[in-house]
Amino acid sequence: EDIMNIGYIRVSTDQQGNSVISQKEIISSYSKLKGIEIDDYFVDFGISGKNTIKREKYLELMELVKSGKVTTIITTSLSRWSRNTLDLLKSVEVLKKHKVSFEVIKEQVSLNSPMGEFFVSILGSIYTLERQLISERTKDVIKNKKMNGKVYSRTPYGYESKDGMLIENPLEQRVLRKIKRLRTKGDSYNSISKFLNRNKYTTKMGKKFTKENVYSLLKTERKNINLSSVNG
Structure with a gap:
C-alpha cells in the first residue's frame, strides 16, 4: 500500500467548528510550502490532551505508523499532539523507530536532529506542567462553588x-x-x-x-x- 503523509488535528468540545477548519488550513498551507502532499487528516473531537488512551484517531494513526504506512505527520502544535510528557516521549520513540518525519508547525520543531528531540521533550514537560496547574486552579474554583451551592x-x-x-x-x-x-x-x-x-x-x-x-x-x-x- 502507499505510504501516506498525515495531518493530525485534535480539538476540544467547545471549539469543534472553527478549530478543525483553522488547523486544517494551517497544515495545508505549511505542507504546500514544504512541498508535501497531505493524503489524509486524522481528527480527534472533544478529546483532552491529557492522555492518548481514549483518542481513537491518534491510536489508529500510531497503528499505521507501526505498520510502516506513514512517512510524515504534521500537526499545528505540540499541545495538539500531547500534553502528557510520558505519552509524548513514548510516541517520539515509535516515530523514530519507524523513520516517520514529525513536523510541529507552531514550535517549529522536528525529530530530524538530536536538538529537535531535546526541544520536543522540554516543550512536552512545559505543556504537562501547564495542564496540571490549570487542573489545580479549576479544582479550587469547583470546590469553592460547590461549597456555595x-x-x-x-x-x-x-x-x-x-x-x-x-x-x-x-x-x-x-x-x-x-x-x-x-x-x-x-x-x-x-x-x-x-x-x-x-x-x-x-x-x-x-x-x-x-x-x-x-x-x-x-x-x-x-x-x-x-x-x-x-x-x-
Missing part, C-alpha cells in the same frame, strides 16, 4: 446559569428536542446541522452549527448534567 461546570446547551444556578433555556430545549426527533428519523449529523443553520439557530457561542456540534449535543445526555449542584 453554585453551578460549577460549563453551562451546557439547553440550560443557562442564573445567579450561579442552572435553569432550562426554553428555546434551546426546543432545539434539542428537534435535533433528537430528526436524528430518530434517520437524518445525518450533517443534514441536521444544515437544518439548524437554515433556521438561524446558533451554538452557545453564537456560531453556526457543525455536524460535530450536533454529535456532541446528542452524546451529552441530560442525566450527565450535575443537577445536584443546583439548589431547590
